[in-house]
Amino acid sequence: MRLLYFAWVKEKAGIAAEEVAPPDGVATVAELIDWLKGRGPEFAHAFARAEVIRAAIDQRHVRHDAPIAGAREIAFFPPVTGG
Amino acid sequence: MRLLYFAWVKEKAGIAAEEVAPPDGVATVAELIDWLKGRGPEFAHAFARAEVIRAAIDQRHVRHDAPIAGAREIAFFPPVTGG
């Protein structure tokens, strides 16, 4: 699946987009975040306050308990500030 | 004092503006309307439904119980429909 990062999540993670293949036990957005945090200090830093990070699966907002099975694109970003 | 009429009040009364000197007993807007109704069939027609007619004294909205003493200009008109 393809992961996208925006705003300060992107800056802290040091990457804008990547392809990943998380292991089988990773079933929800929350579990994906936990898995990402273990990939290195940048990700641990970017997702340190996981509760403020918002997620979208295939360009729709989802909660952290959403299942990721079948997702093609998952994005992580801070609360939006447009308008 | 100067009287002004607008919209259908003007059309029914057949006059847009006039100078009048009502007798001493005419102290309020309501009494002025009663006096005007006695001046002829056009005025009786224009003010037949007195309760829907709005009034302004010196360019400020007033109720029918407002005193007319000292008024320079009194206007009568239907409820406004601008905007």
Add this chain to the structure above:
Amino acid sequence: MIRVQREDFDVGAEIARIKARRSDIGAIVTFTGTVRDRDGAVAAMTLEHYPGMTEAELARVEAEACARFALQASLIVHRYGTLEPGDNIVLVATASEHREAAFEAARFLMDYLKTRAPFWKREDGPSGARWVEAEARDEAATARWSKEPAAKQP
């Protein structure tokens, strides 16, 4: 600022004038009221008004809005004379740091001028001319504001 005029207005130009030479505004709301043709029933509309009182009343309404809401600028333009379907009738514009005050003030101005400003609409259609009747819901919309706190919003 208020203007009562026969001529049309240009919403874009009015917004540009409000924004000119300042960068402290965050939100601008405009309301444009237009002559609505109801299935061909309106060939033209004539707006009569009470010169002198119109300006005084609009100025009072605008002053009341400025007292209630944290506005950086406000504008009321109201036309009179004969208009055709689609023509502009009234423009209200409000500017504020935040959208809440701009939205509320624009709505307040429209609600108040609908029941206070001395204008009368006469519609001319195929079946003759008729004076437009005031709507009870406009009175209700104005009355709503007297129940709400008059505190300035941020």
Add this chain to the structure above:
Amino acid sequence: MIRVQREDFDVGAEIARIKARRSDIGAIVTFTGTVRDRDGAVAAMTLEHYPGMTEAELARVEAEACARFALQASLIVHRYGTLEPGDNIVLVATASEHREAAFEAARFLMDYLKTRAPFWKREDGPSGARWVEAEARDEAATARWSKEPAAKQP
């Protein structure tokens, strides 16, 4: 209609486009959001967004507004890229037969896009760059709509 663009927009031209070739509209409300300079603290603002999701989310917000309110037309234009104080950021326009629906729908669109559309503002000032933080009152403004009846207004 929705547009996501780097270029500026012209409110007057957008209103003219909405009104073109029809005379059934009675009320047009516009909201323009601009870059606000807070006492010289903001030299520039950069709007990042999520191409693809931005368009999808704005289309969903607009469809929700059309389902809730009796609109004759609606428009959302949102800019991205680097902007300066005073520059336009967002335009929302709504047209309806009556002012209530136009006002309510414009406010609904702004409240929803503030908490749903994937944009992020970065302010560049004399003391460096900072990401603008989301405001709790924007969440509250959006939540307000889920308490209200979704019935169409006249």
